[in-house]
Amino acid sequence: MKKSIGRSSFILLCVAPAVILFTVFMILPTINVFRMSLFQRGAYSPGETFVGFDNFIYLINDAQFIRSMQNTILLIVVVTLITFCTALVFAAILTRENVKGQNFFRIVFYIPNILSIVVISGIFSAIYKPENGMLNSIIGLFTNMSNPILWKGEKLVMVSIIIAMVWQAVGYYLVMYMASMSSIPESLYESASLEGASRFTQFFQITIPLIWTNIRTTLTFFIISTINMAFLFVKSMTSGGPNGASEVALGYMYSQKDAGLFGYSMAIGVMIFLFSFALSALVNKVTKRDVLEY
Amino acid sequence: MKKIIAILLVFVMTLSMVACSSTKEQSSETTNATTGESTTAELTESDVTISVAAIETAYGSEGWVKVAEAFTAQTGIKVELTTDKNLEDLIGPAMQGGEFPDVIHLATGRPAGLTEQFIKDNNIADITDVLSMTVPGENGKVSEKIAGGFTDTSLTNPYGDGKTYLAPMFYSPCGLFYNAGLFEEKGWEVPTTWDEMWTLGETAKAEGISLFTYPTAGYFDAFLYSLMYSVGGADFFDAATHYEAGIWDTDEANQIFGIIGKLASYTNPITPAQANNQDFTQNQQLVLDNKALFMPNGTWIVGEMAEAPRADGFKWGMTALPAVSKGEAGYSYSWFEQAWIPAGAENIDAAKAFIAFLYSDVATEIFAQYGAIQPVLGIAEKLEGDNVMFYSIYDNGAKSAMGNFAAYDAIPGVETSSVFFEPVNSLVSGELTVNEWLENIKSVNDQLRENLK
Numbered sequence: 001m002k003k004s005i006g007r008s009s010f011i012l013l014c015v016a017p018a019v020i021l022f023t024v025f026m027i028l029p030t031i032n033v034f035r036m037s038l039f040q041r042g043a044y045s046p047g048e049t050f051v052g053f054d055n056f057i058y059l060i061n062d063a064q065f066i067r068s069m070q071n072t073i074l075l076i077v078v079v080t081l082i083t084f085c086t087a088l089v090f091a092a093i094l095t096r097e098n099v100k101g102q103n104f105f106r107i108v109f110y111i112p113n114i115l116s117i118v119v120i121s122g123i124f125s126a127i128y129k130p131e132n133g134m135l136n137s138i139i140g141l142f143t144n145m146s147n148p149i150l151w152k153g154e155k156l157v158m159v160s161i162i163i164a165m166v167w168q169a170v171g172y173y174l175v176m177y178m179a180s181m182s183s184i185p186e187s188l189y190e191s192a193s194l195e196g197a198s199r200f201t202q203f204f205q206i207t208i209p210l211i212w213t214n215i216r217t218t219l220t221f222f223i224i225s226t227i228n229m230a231f232l233f234v235k236s237m238t239s240g241g242p243n244g245a246s247e248v249a250l251g252y253m254y255s256q257k258d259a260g261l262f263g264y265s266m267a268i269g270v271m272i273f274l275f276s277f278a279l280s281a282l283v284n285k286v287t288k289r290d291v292l293e294y
Numbered sequence: 295m296k297k298i299i300a301i302l303l304v305f306v307m308t309l310s311m312v313a314c315s316s317t318k319e320q321s322s323e324t325t326n327a328t329t330g331e332s333t334t335a336e337l338t339e340s341d342v343t344i345s346v347a348a349i350e351t352a353y354g355s356e357g358w359v360k361v362a363e364a365f366t367a368q369t370g371i372k373v374e375l376t377t378d379k380n381l382e383d384l385i386g387p388a389m390q391g392g393e394f395p396d397v398i399h400l401a402t403g404r405p406a407g408l409t410e411q412f413i414k415d416n417n418i419a420d421i422t423d424v425l426s427m428t429v430p431g432e433n434g435k436v437s438e439k440i441a442g443g444f445t446d447t448s449l450t451n452p453y454g455d456g457k458t459y460l461a462p463m464f465y466s467p468c469g470l471f472y473n474a475g476l477f478e479e480k481g482w483e484v485p486t487t488w489d490e491m492w493t494l495g496e497t498a499k500a501e502g503i504s505l506f507t508y509p510t511a512g513y514f515d516a517f518l519y520s521l522m523y524s525v526g527g528a529d530f531f532d533a534a535t536h537y538e539a540g541i542w543d544t545d546e547a548n549q550i551f552g553i554i555g556k557l558a559s560y561t562n563p564i565t566p567a568q569a570n571n572q573d574f575t576q577n578q579q580l581v582l583d584n585k586a587l588f589m590p591n592g593t594w595i596v597g598e599m600a601e602a603p604r605a606d607g608f609k610w611g612m613t614a615l616p617a618v619s620k621g622e623a624g625y626s627y628s629w630f631e632q633a634w635i636p637a638g639a640e641n642i643d644a645a646k647a648f649i650a651f652l653y654s655d656v657a658t659e660i661f662a663q664y665g666a667i668q669p670v671l672g673i674a675e676k677l678e679g680d681n682v683m684f685y686s687i688y689d690n691g692a693k694s695a696m697g698n699f700a701a702y703d704a705i706p707g708v709e710t711s712s713v714f715f716e717p718v719n720s721l722v723s724g725e726l727t728v729n730e731w732l733e734n735i736k737s738v739n740d741q742l743r744e745n746l747k
Contacts, residue, residue: 042414043390044386044389044394044411044415044417046415046637055706058706058707062706062707063707064707064712122572125572125573129573131564150566152567152570153567154720155725236572237570237572238570238572239571241510241511241570241719242567242570242723243712243716243717243719243725255405256707258411259410260407261704
């Protein structure tokens with residue numbers, strides 16, 4: 001008995017620092033975000049006024065917030081879809097096929113992921129430059145452009161951000177898919193090919209079902225990271241412009257804080273929190289399958 | 295035995311946590327030292343130490359270090375100086391925790407809007423009495439040194455109650471910047487009226503040059519303020535910046551937006567795609583490369599683009615905004631930064647002495663060495679280089695425009711910048727018409743007026 005109490009208190013003491021840190025730096029601030037969303041106050045205000053759900057009522061009617069949410073959802077859907085497909089296909093090619101310089105491609109794909117977002121935005125600034133930019137120069141070789149294409153103009157700015165975000169993210173997911181694909185036993189593919197299954201059938205019938213758990217995990221990653229990365233990309237590439245055309249939810253939250261509406265920006269934070277939570281839960285539910293063993 | 299191990303482990307963990315926190319303190323001290331500014335000199339007898347936070351702009355931070363040292367030498371009050379290009383990010387977290395610097399030097403109109411937030415919260419100390427204080431080390435009063443008009447604008451007296459809350463610091467005449475060399479080469483005259491401007495626009499178009507560009511939509515503030523002055527005079531400016539009912543239905547308002555609309559059609563079409571914080575220098579480059587004739591800017595442009603390549607024979611020129619009709623004067627907006635004391639500052643008296651000292655001969659000379667010009671009498675003699683031409687704009691007939699949109703209680707989703715300046719990007723790219731823009735302004739104007747401070 002005495003021994004077990006000693007053991008419990010030892011475990012308690014060992015766990016305590018992590019639990020305390022987690023509570024102080026994660027749980028309390030999150031609760032505080034919810035609390036502050038019910039108040040009207042600036043970031044540096046000496047006082048605050050309780051306004052109940054007023055901030056949320058404003059939010060529903062705020063056209064700029066709705067536009068920023070639309071942009072965020074667009075990015076989540078499109079970036080996830082393109083990155084997911086590209087990473088999966090390239091991972092399959094790099095693991096299943098005998099490609100020369102396999103490691104070289106793996107590194108090339110992964111490099112964008114270790115670059116800082118500011119560096120990436122600098123690179124894409126040079127690529128998207130209307131005059132003498134890389135993209136317009138290449139297109140100019142094939143067609144006669146009278147006016148340069150404005151990649152960061154109001155019409156195309158979201159497309160430009162999507163391209164940059166996909167470019168940055170593919171390598172990360174590629175490596176994750178490759179890791180799980182390489183652990184699928186070779187014998188499964190051998191027997192499938194003996195029975196005449198094509199490469200495509202093998203991919204859809206063997207590879208995808210066997211890495212399904214991994215795919216589910218990455219889908220949650222996609223949602224969380226796209227919301228966060230979209231803010232970084234937009235902030236460094238376009239500052240939300242031109243005229244708010246590329247503003248995303250987190251960026252709008254940030255700008256409202258700077259406009260002296262700390263409570264309102266916390267209400268936006270609460271909405272994003274709930275949205276990402278709900279979306280992740282939904283995706284998790286929809287993609288639930290029986291785990292296949294091999 | 296196990297107990298001893300457990301106690302030891304806990305001790306090690308506690309120690310590592312303490313070690314972490316002390317590293318943090320150390321690193322913040324280093325930040326201060328590397329940003330250049332420590333003045334914890336022990337040679338003075340006074341125990342007061344004020345903390346001064348100043349934005350580092352194109353003028354650098356050296357001037358602040360020297361002025362802080364000079365202030366300590368003069369008064370014995372120590373100064374702990376923090377300067378950074380992203381000052382708001384550096385001092386923001388501590389201020390959220392209730393620790394305010396004693397003096398903050400920033401400019402309104404920055405994206406982080408720190409000064410505006412303090413104005414909206416009535417969180418700035420009244421410094422009207424600083425004007426009647428004697429400048430440390432001199433005999434004259436502060437008010438006798440500051441040039442006329444600079445302490446009675448809405449930028450220094452945001453509540454219009456006759457009290458001064460912000461001290462006017464480095465100022466810069468804003469106007470249209472151009473390549474004077476190109477004008478000489480082509481034999482073009484700098485337009486003095488908008489009609490001449492449009493004629494020049496056609497001439498330049500024939501040569502493949504756009505009439506206009508702008509770095510970002512934010513630069514439209516000085517432009518719009520000057521335009522409001524030149525179309526409707528000070529009365530219209532005051533009414534518009536205080537969101538008077540029906541002000542955007544007047545003839546003046548239509549005239550202003552008529553000019554902006556026409557100017558948008560003469561603007562280099564690639565401008566909006568580069569009008570962001572990442573690429574705005576490429577818009578400025580258009581003027582250096584003779585691809586656009588004019589851009590609204592301030593005198594800091596010379597330093598900002600000093601290393602940039604440029605067309606042969608390039609020479610900076612600056613003109614006031616053209617007048618509406620012949621014989622009238624053009625307007626140039628006087629843009630200036632401000633120093634102020636947060637209401638929650640600990641050493642308000644010492645901070646006031648510091649602000650007074652900023653207007654001393656010693657301080658103004660130090661700042662002028664780094665190109666930072668304060669609105670003090672007799673500053674003209676300390677100017678050098680291009681600045682002589684820029685700062686003489688008012689001597690050459692241009693009138694000075696000063697002020698900004700009046701402070702209002704924060705409204706969710708409504709900001710003057712997104713209402714009055716940002717839409718110019720959509721106008722140039724053809725996504726918005728002048729009428730749509732004006733309608734939007736009218737609908738927001740009432741909201742702003744109801745929330746006026």
